[in-house]
Amino acid sequence: MPSIKVLAEREERGVRFTGGHTLCAGCAEPMVVRTVLHAIPDPVVVASPTGCLEVATSRFPGTAWNVPWIHVAFENAAAVISGVEAAYKALKKRGLIDKRVRFVVCAGDGGTYDIGLQALSGALERGHDFLYVCLNNEAYMNTGVQRSSATPKCAAATTAPVGDVILGKPQERKDLTEIVVAHGIPYVAQAAVSHLIDLANKVERAMKYEGPKFINVLTTCPLGWRTPRDSAIQQAKLAVETRYWPLYEVIEGRYKINYKPKERVPVEEWLKTQGRFRHLFRDEQGKELMAQIQAEVDRRWEALLAKEQCFGGNG
Amino acid sequence: MRKAITGHKAVAEAMRQIEPDVVAVYPITPQSEIAEYYADYVHNGIVHTELVPVESEHSALSACVGAAAAGGRVMTATSSQGLALMVEVLYIAAGLRLPVVMALANRSLSAPINIHGDHSDAYLARDSGAVQIFAESAQEAYDYTLMAQRIAEDMRVRLPVIVNLDGFTLTHTVQPVDLLDDEPVKKFVGKFQPVSPLLDVDHPVTWGAFAMPDYYFELKRAQQAGMEAVPAVFLEVQREFSQVSGRRYQGFFEAYKLVDAEYALVVLGSTAGTAKVAVDELRAQGMKVGLLKPWLWRPFPAQAVAEAVAHVKAVAVLDRAFSFGTLGALFEDVAAALYPLERRPILANYIYGLGGRDITVPDLIKVFEELPRLTQNEWALRYIGLRE
Ligand SMILES: Cc1ncc(C[n+]2csc(CCOP(=O)(O)OP(=O)(O)O)c2C)c(N)n1
Ligand code: SF4
Ligand SMILES: [Mg+2]
Numbered sequence: 001m002p003s004i005k006v007l008a009e010r011e012e013r014g015v016r017f018t019g020g021h022t023l024c025a026g027c028a029e030p031m032v033v034r035t036v037l038h039a040i041p042d043p044v045v046v047a048s049p050t051g052c053l054e055v056a057t058s059r060f061p062g063t064a065w066n067v068p069w070i071h072v073a074f075e076n077a078a079a080v081i082s083g084v085e086a087a088y089k090a091l092k093k094r095g096l097i098d099k100r101v102r103f104v105v106c107a108g109d110g111g112t113y114d115i116g117l118q119a120l121s122g123a124l125e126r127g128h129d130f131l132y133v134c135l136n137n138e139a140y141m142n143t144g145v146q147r148s149s150a151t152p153k154c155a156a157a158t159t160a161p162v163g164d165v166i167l168g169k170p171q172e173r174k175d176l177t178e179i180v181v182a183h184g185i186p187y188v189a190q191a192a193v194s195h196l197i198d199l200a201n202k203v204e205r206a207m208k209y210e211g212p213k214f215i216n217v218l219t220t221c222p223l224g225w226r227t228p229r230d231s232a233i234q235q236a237k238l239a240v241e242t243r244y245w246p247l248y249e250v251i252e253g254r255y256k257i258n259y260k261p262k263e264r265v266p267v268e269e270w271l272k273t274q275g276r277f278r279h280l281f282r283d284e285q286g287k288e289l290m291a292q293i294q295a296e297v298d299r300r301w302e303a304l305l306a307k308e309q310c311f312g313g314n315g
Numbered sequence: 316m317r318k319a320i321t322g323h324k325a326v327a328e329a330m331r332q333i334e335p336d337v338v339a340v341y342p343i344t345p346q347s348e349i350a351e352y353y354a355d356y357v358h359n360g361i362v363h364t365e366l367v368p369v370e371s372e373h374s375a376l377s378a379c380v381g382a383a384a385a386g387g388r389v390m391t392a393t394s395s396q397g398l399a400l401m402v403e404v405l406y407i408a409a410g411l412r413l414p415v416v417m418a419l420a421n422r423s424l425s426a427p428i429n430i431h432g433d434h435s436d437a438y439l440a441r442d443s444g445a446v447q448i449f450a451e452s453a454q455e456a457y458d459y460t461l462m463a464q465r466i467a468e469d470m471r472v473r474l475p476v477i478v479n480l481d482g483f484t485l486t487h488t489v490q491p492v493d494l495l496d497d498e499p500v501k502k503f504v505g506k507f508q509p510v511s512p513l514l515d516v517d518h519p520v521t522w523g524a525f526a527m528p529d530y531y532f533e534l535k536r537a538q539q540a541g542m543e544a545v546p547a548v549f550l551e552v553q554r555e556f557s558q559v560s561g562r563r564y565q566g567f568f569e570a571y572k573l574v575d576a577e578y579a580l581v582v583l584g585s586t587a588g589t590a591k592v593a594v595d596e597l598r599a600q601g602m603k604v605g606l607l608k609p610w611l612w613r614p615f616p617a618q619a620v621a622e623a624v625a626h627v628k629a630v631a632v633l634d635r636a637f638s639f640g641t642l643g644a645l646f647e648d649v650a651a652a653l654y655p656l657e658r659r660p661i662l663a664n665y666i667y668g669l670g671g672r673d674i675t676v677p678d679l680i681k682v683f684e685e686l687p688r689l690t691q692n693e694w695a696l697r698y699i700g701l702r703e
Contacts, residue, residue, distance in 0.1 A: 043516035047381065060530050063521035068513040071523035072380050072407055079374035083337060083381025083389070084513055086365040090336035090387055093363055097514055119377065122370030 002039050002200045010038045014066070021064035022056040026229030028193040028220040028236065029053050029135050033106055035196045036133050036215075037067065039203035042102045047081040049111035050074035052142040052221075053135060075115035077105045078123035078132060085128045102207060103130035109150035110140045113176045124183040124212045131206055131213040137221035138173070145224040149174040152244075153296070154289050155276045157224075162279045167289065172296055180214045181250045187213040189249040193220055194236035198247055198258060205251070218245045226275020238270040243301045248308075255308040267297050317493050322453040322485035325492045326392065326418045326478070327352035329460035331362055332500040335416075336387030336507070339367035339378035344430045345482035346394040346420040372397035376404040376415070383413040384522045386512025388468075391415065394482060395422035398436045402443060408475045409444025410538060411523060412510075414467035415475040417445075418460060421584065422482040423636075423670045431671020432482035434583060435636035437612075438644050444538060445475040446545055447613040449583045451569075453490040456480040458562065459610065461495075464504050465552045471544035473510065479612075481585040483671065495560055503559050542614050549611055567616035568609040570623050572598060576605030578686040579624050579660075581649055582633040583609060586667070586674050593679035604683050612645075617652035624653070629661040629686040633699070635668045642696065661689045667699035674700060 002010075016037040023029055029052060037044060045068045048054045054071045057064035072080045081103050091097045112120060112134040120132065139157050140146040147157035153172045156162045160169035181188050186209035191199040199217060206213035218239055220232035227235050239245040242265045247258040268290055271277040280286035320328070327349050330338070338357075340350040357366040367382075369375045372393050379389040393401060398419060408415050424435040437447060448463060450456040456478060463476040480486060511520040526534055546567065553564040569587070572594050573579055580590050587608035597604045607623055609616070624630050632650075634643025641647065646664035653659045665682060668674045678699050685697075 045385070045513045045516065055525050058521050058524040060524040060526040060534070063524065065521050066519055068516055068519045069521050070381065070384050070513060071525075072377055072411075073403055076373060076377035076404065079369060079377035080381035082367055082369070082374070083339060083378030083383075084385040086337045086339070086367050086378065087382035087385035087387030087389075088514055090363065090365040090382075091385075091514065094336075099516065101514060101516055118370060119374050122374055125370070126368065 002204055004197065007035065007038045007200060010041065016044070016067045018064050018066055020062065022059065023052060024223050026222040026232055027052070028137070028232040031196065032133070032135055032193050032199065032217050032219050035199050036104065036106065036203050039200040040102050040104070040207055042100050043067070044102045044104050045069070045084055046104045046106055047071070047077045047084065048105065049077040049107050049116055050142070051108035051111055053106060053108065055142055074111055076119050077107045077111060077116060078119040081105050081130050082123045082126065082128045085130055105130065105132045107132065107134055108141070109134060109136040109138060110148045113149045113174055121183065124180065124185050124214070127211050129210050129212070131203065131215070134176070134214070134216045135219040136216055137219045137224060139221070139224050141221050141224045150176065153293055154280055156279065157276075167279050167285070168276070175300065177216045183212070184253070185212040185214065186210070186252055187249070189215045190218075190245065190247055191215055192218040192236040192240050192245055192247060194233045194240060195247060195259070202249065205249070224276070227273060231273070235273065238273065241265045242267045242270045242297065244270055244297050246301065246304055248304060253311060254313060255304070255311050257304060257308050267294050316496070317491055319489050320453065320492050321348070321487055321489055322456050322480050323348035323487070324352060325453040325457040326460055326480070328494055329457050330390055331356050332495070332497050333388070333390065333461065333464055333504050334362045335364055335390045337365050337367060337379065337382035337389045338391065339369050339375045339382070339389070340391050341369050341372045341375045341393070341397060343372070343394045343397040345422055345486045346392050346397065346418070348486070349392040349418055349420070372400040373404060376401040376408065379415045380404060380408050380411065380413055383415055384411065384513050386509035386514045388507035389415055390417065392418035392420070394420040395424055395436045399424060399439060402439060405440055405443045405445055405475060407523070412473040412538065412541060413475065414473055416460070416463045416467050417475065417477050418456070419477045419479045420482045420486045421479050429670040430482070432484055433635045433669045433671065434479070437477070437479050438636045438638060440477060441613065441644055444542070445477050445613065446472070446542070447477045447479060448610055449479045449612055450485065451585055451587045451608060453485055453492045455610075456485060457492055457494065458556065458560065458564065461500060461504065462552045462556050466545065466548055468507065469544070469548045470508070472541050472548050474541050474545070479584060484585040493560075493562070499559050503556065545614050546611070546616060567611040567619050568607050568623070571606040571608065573605035573607055573623060575603060577603040577628045578683055579605045579607055579627045579630045580633065580679065580682065581607045581609070581624075581630060581645065583612060583635065583645060586633065586635070589674055589676055590679050592676045593683060596676065597680060597683055602683065615648045615652070617648065620649060621652040621656055624660055625656050625658070627660045629663065629689050631663050631665055631682050631686055633665045633667050637666060661692055663689060663693035663697060665697045665699050672700050
């Protein structure tokens with residue numbers, strides 16, 4: 001399993017994602033990208049859809065990518081990597097390439113949960129050999145914090161504002177990880193930027209499998225979540241501790257929860273640290289909404305425990 | 316070898332002989348048979364191509380872009396709504412200078428939904444940066460699919476190329492087609508030369524960068540230079556192909572009995588075949604008429620077109636699609652081409668054949684017979700075969 005030391009050594013030998021990009025100070029995205037890329041010892045080709053990561057790392061004529069990287073559009077990263085992987089297979093068959101090359105998508109939640117869902121589903125069904133990492137910061141951050149289907153209920157977003165009548169996003173977030181599980185691919189996991197070694201381990205385990213692999217990483221956006229710039233790690237950690245964002249894996253259909261918080265920390269503890277939920281702490285209506293959020297967190301956690309119970313073990 | 320085959324089969328055979336590394340394709344009438352034939356080749360081990368049976372045309376072209384950037388030779392095919400879904404990525408393929416070759420089985424765009432032929436899909440991609448070629452017959456569809464590969468991959472060009480063939484009229488009818496042997500085709504098409512491929516992992520390259528106002532303009536200007544290189548490359552490739560095939564391809568268009576014509580018609584695709592019959596019939600009656608059939612539509616060979624019709628009294632330009640709110644796209648191309656001439660032929664613009672409406676020899680004879688009566692340019696659209 002890759003330790004911090006191993007990751008640091010690999011980075012020293014050949015940094016794959018450099019500084020000098022224009023992601024915000026305190027943004028969690030580069031930590032996730034560096035961890036993922038250095039957890040894979042083989043050469044990699046990366047595809048990213050349009051979004052913060054893409055815009056901030058590829059401004060012509062500079063680039064933050066020291067590995068081959070491609071951006072095509074917002075909704076098609078999974079289709080693009082399908083083509084890259086297909087070309088790799090074709091060139092390998094013709095003896096034009098002999099190296100083992102791995103294929104990775106680093107995409108936002110908008111490019112994954114919403115506009116890119118069809119391309120993702122298609123690529124998963126076709127069984128391309130690639131790892132898809134969703135840098136889930138729970139909104140369209142690049143374009144100014146608009147809601148996505150990953151945005152949590154009640155969070156303020158610019159297209160789901162806190163108004164006199166409607167307080168933030170009325171709908172619950174989509175459970176994309178479970179939708180991906182339903183594709184029956186060999187490896188699916190949830191991770192968080194607060195648990196980087198867990199993330200590195202997941203990437204390493206994932207890459208042992210041939211076929212599509214998917215990791216949904218909770219990736220703090222201090223700007224959109226309205227949290228202090230030095231809080232990214234703490235934020236994600238609280239999301240895990242409150243069971244809002246369970247760390248788990250589904251390997252060949254078998255569920256494993258990687259971390260079970262000993263105490264039941266109310267989700268309120270996480271919500272209260274973020275400006276995007278501030279309106280929930282004003283009055284009775286906010287309390288009521290918070291109770292609904294808690295109930296859904298509990299329901300999903302219980303469902304996950306039950307799945308682990310039924311479909312757990314090492315097989 | 317001469318065979319009686321459909322336009323579909325002719326294109327599929329060209330693709331089989333080219334044997335690209337990756338084909339990503341999604342079915343749509345009247346293109347589907349191309350996808351089906353190719354799947355047959357792959358599933359029977361006839362080609363080594365990786366087939367990516369995508370879930371949409373958007374993904375078809377996206378996978379082609381990924382595969383081409385990775386360093387593979389790629390092809391796809393589509394029609395109508397499929398092209399509409401691809402358009403976003405088509406502009407990107409051109410902007411990334413990727414040589415994706417695509418057969419477009421021309422079909423009208425919805426609404427109303429209709430599966431039959433017209434050129435609204437090709438017109439939709441007019442400004443995409445893709446080179447566009449029109450075929451009159453299954454033979455031309457086959458020949459130009461082979462030539463398209465060379466044009467797209469030429470280092471001076473490096474752009475996507477669309478080979479248009481009329482839906483049903485060409486895709487579904489059985490016609491005699493002379494197919495070349497595999498060996499000379501493979502020699503003609505040659506090896507694919509990737510540029511900065513993603514799979515060259517020791518030389519990492521950033522594809523699809525973000526360009527601000529400080530660079531965007533220069534990068535698009537460089538793309539325009541690729542387009543400007545097309546005419547010379549087109550003629551070179553035609554010359555070489557003529558040697559390989561024994562079929563004569565020379566020029567950006569076919570000029571049929573145009574040299575001494577007094578009245579001319581300009582039309583794209585299969586309707587040119589019908590027009591040739593009309594020309595012959597009128598010539599037999601002593602009327603000096605001729606035809607100009609562009610093979611190359613984008614880039615538009617304006618100067619050559621102007622020179623070819625400069626001597627004519629009147630020209631009818633036929634568009635098989637509206638460009639709503641203005642005159643037909645082909646008409647505007649021709650009108651702009653003629654503008655620098657000192658003495659310009661009179662022009663008229665006809666819209667015809669939408670949604671697969673038949674176009675007949677008598678229809679075209681009527682158009683020719685209208686031309687001598689024109690005393691000045693006609694700025695109102697005229698229609699062929701429309702009930703009004
Ligand atoms: C087809 C299309 N629609 C909309 C956009 C505008 N757009 C670009 S990035 C983006 C949001 C990206 O959100 P996400 O994928 O969550 O990434 P983030 O920026 O949050 O990391 C949007 C809406 C676009 N580029 N293309
Ligand atoms: S807006 Fe958020 S996700 Fe985007 S760069 Fe800034 S902190 Fe990172
Ligand atoms: Mg996002």
